Amino acid sequence: MAEENTAKKLEDNPEDAVAEQNIAAAAADVVEDTRNLGLIMDIPLRVTVELGRTRMVVSELLNLGQGSVVELSKLAGEPLEVLVNNKLVARGEAVVVNEKFGVRLTDIISQSERVEQLG
Known part of the structure; x- marks a missing residue:
């Protein structure tokens, strides 16, 4: 039945039929990607929050001692970078959570881009 509808649409408006087939194929890819994503959900990752670099x-380096100050490239108030396996995934601001440092995310890349960067 679906094949008959597609054939009819192809005769009536080939561009719509092709677009519909592309959407169906993309939806199938999303379902497959979701299944594949389930296989990697428990893999541990290294998360680093970078304050700056120099x-x-x-x-x-040899002259550094206790009390030395190392100037970093970022300005005070600039967002911190959140890296997963050395890949940028988000930016945020420093916060204190139960007397420990944390990061409030202010900008994050899309979920699909994050997954792509894991590979």
């Missing part, structure tokens, strides 16, 4: 030469 460069220094070996002599500067």
